Amino acid sequence: MPHTHPVLADFLSFTLQDHPIDIVKGTLASGVHWHYLGEGLLEFVPHHGSDQSLVLSAGIHGNETAPIELLNTLVKDLATGQQALDVRLLVLLGNVAAMRGSDRYLDDDLNRLFDHRHTHLPESREALRAAQIEAAMAQFFAGASGARYHLDLHTAIRPSSFTRFGLLPYQTRPYDAHLLKCLECCDLGALLINHAPAGTFAYHSSQHHGAESVTLELGKVQPFGQNKLDEFAGINALMQSMVSATKPNWPAQPYQVFKVVGQLEKHSEAFKLHLPDDVANFSSYPQGTLIASDTGYEYKVSHSEERVVFPNPKVKPGVRAGLMVVEVKDY
């Protein structure tokens, strides 16, 4: 087998080792050009180019290891030629500094700093990283001539009624029919539609680069090496099909659709979540239930029933402490 460059042989270990190297590039036996663009940033371009561009990101939260391992395997498979490539591809590992210590973040949640919101926190280590990532994405999409897609892969802190689910960023344009079709073929139980602009990476790529973007929650957070990667067969099938621009080879399954109707706001350290500590994502509460309170603030369920997603009283004041969703029939 031809020698595989260490960047490609184990992109994750290479990234975690923190050895600064110059930008390196090469061409695989398949003719695919690859280009290491800096920490956690790896671009692949098919020999004949492509009018489709895809960003696959993971590790925006440093302790969400499963998606990082999935991307590492994908890079290896591209390097050996086991995985075909027919799109321009940017593989991006987000919060590398936090990944080294298995932390969600060091100073600030990176997934609240996109949409150029990092400029308000110049001292934060994540602000610097958000700026680097935004610049890398802008450069990548500047070379795009056709459809643009972005899958941002995560895992959740809590157990969930739906093991795998997606979140579409708030958009004023309609959601892309091809992306929705693809999402039916990756073993998701639910899809959430966000109700407002946010500092998330998926919102950033959608809003600022016209990408068809989605955040995917692939299960529960586990340490490196403890993920059962066969649980991710559906999402792997989706990534493989998007990378090779072929039809997904996973059976289409309907998912439940939810709309975000409100968010829990932590204003101060007086914030209180009125739910059990071990509450699971998508737990449902009837109208009138007090979900959270803070000085001069209360969130009570106003619809006949609402479900709670990502409740987290430990976030910094000013950061969203959870989403409230209701089921809807359509987008």
Ligand SMILES: O=C(O)CCC(=O)N[C@@H](CCC(=O)O)C(=O)O
């Ligand atoms: O489990 C949790 O509390 C958070 C899991 C996670 O990181 N989710 C993303 C969702 C981003 C989105 O709304 O598109 C996040 O909270 O950043």
Ligand SMILES: [Zn+2]
């Ligand atoms: Zn995450």
